[in-house]
Amino acid sequence: GENVEQHPSTLSVQEGDSAVIKCTYSDSASNYFPWYKQELGKRPQLIIDIRSNVGEKKDQRIAVTLNKTAKHFSLHITETQPEDSAVYFCAAPGDSSYKLIFGSGTRLLVRP
Amino acid sequence: EAQVTQNPRYLITVTGKKLTVTCSQNMNHEYMSWYRQDPGLGLRQIYYSMNVEVTDKGDVPEGYKVSRKEKRNFPLILESPSPNQTSLYFCASRFRTVPNTEAFFGQGTRLTVV
Numbered sequence: 120g121e122n123v124e125q126h127p128s129t130l131s132v133q134e135g136d137s138a139v140i141k142c143t144y145s146d147s148a149s150n151y152f153p154w155y156k157q158e159l160g161k162r163p164q165l166i167i168d169i170r171s172n173v174g175e176k177k178d179q180r181i182a183v184t185l186n187k188t189a190k191h192f193s194l195h196i197t198e199t200q201p202e203d204s205a206v207y208f209c210a211a212p213g214d215s216s217y218k219l220i221f222g223s224g225t226r227l228l229v230r231p
Numbered sequence: 232e233a234q235v236t237q238n239p240r241y242l243i244t245v246t247g248k249k250l251t252v253t254c255s256q257n258m259n260h261e262y263m264s265w266y267r268q269d270p271g272l273g274l275r276q277i278y279y280s281m282n283v284e285v286t287d288k289g290d291v292p293e294g295y296k297v298s299r300k301e302k303r304n305f306p307l308i309l310e311s312p313s314p315n316q317t318s319l320y321f322c323a324s325r326f327r328t329v330p331n332t333e334a335f336f337g338q339g340t341r342l343t344v345v
Contacts, residue, residue, distance in 0.1 A: 151331035162336040170331060208274060217262045217327040219334055223273035
């Protein structure tokens with residue numbers, strides 16, 4: 120079955136710096152890779168996703184890149200702000216397209 | 232407003248006392264699932280349901296039951312809770328027939344078993 124590994128588990132950056140979170144997956148047939156943000160005490164919410172027919176997708180300060188050959192995808196946050204502080208989860212499809220397997224999460228702290 | 236609603240938000244109970252956490256969605260999603268979130272372990276799937284009357288085990292199903300009698304509801308049942316089931320629980324739903332779509336999460340239920 121699908122296995123998703125996420126690194127690092129914690130990340131601390133200075134406000135204004137960039138943050139990068141990386142995930143690897145095992146199933147080469149996977150074709151959808153979402154990222155969820157979970158603020159303290161709240162539910163995970165989708166912030167960006169990418170499908171396997173593109174290598175990069177941007178939405179303002181957030182971007183996701185996908186390397187299908189190496190089976191890894193990354194979340195990039197530029198010009199980080201304190202409100203970016205949260206836990207971020209990557210995910211990939213499981214043994215069926217509607218099942219999502221989540222990474223173990225990255226706790227991002229943006230220092231003012 | 233499209234949403235997934237869980238109740239209760241917080242629950243403290245004693246070992247062995249049966250409890251149910253409710254989950255309801257208003258988006259006509261076929262697929263619903265339950266996760267538990269523990270520090271350093273991410274979101275682990277407990278049970279999922281592909282449609283009414285169709286449920287299956289996830290990665291950590293021991294000690295839990297579910298039912299799917301209606302499309303919108305997917306309750307999580309702990310017949311005899313134990314302290315190792317103390318955790319943060321999330322219900323989620325998404326379309327099964329429309330691929331690569333967003334999963335929506337409930338607000339979470341923080342359960343403490345003493």
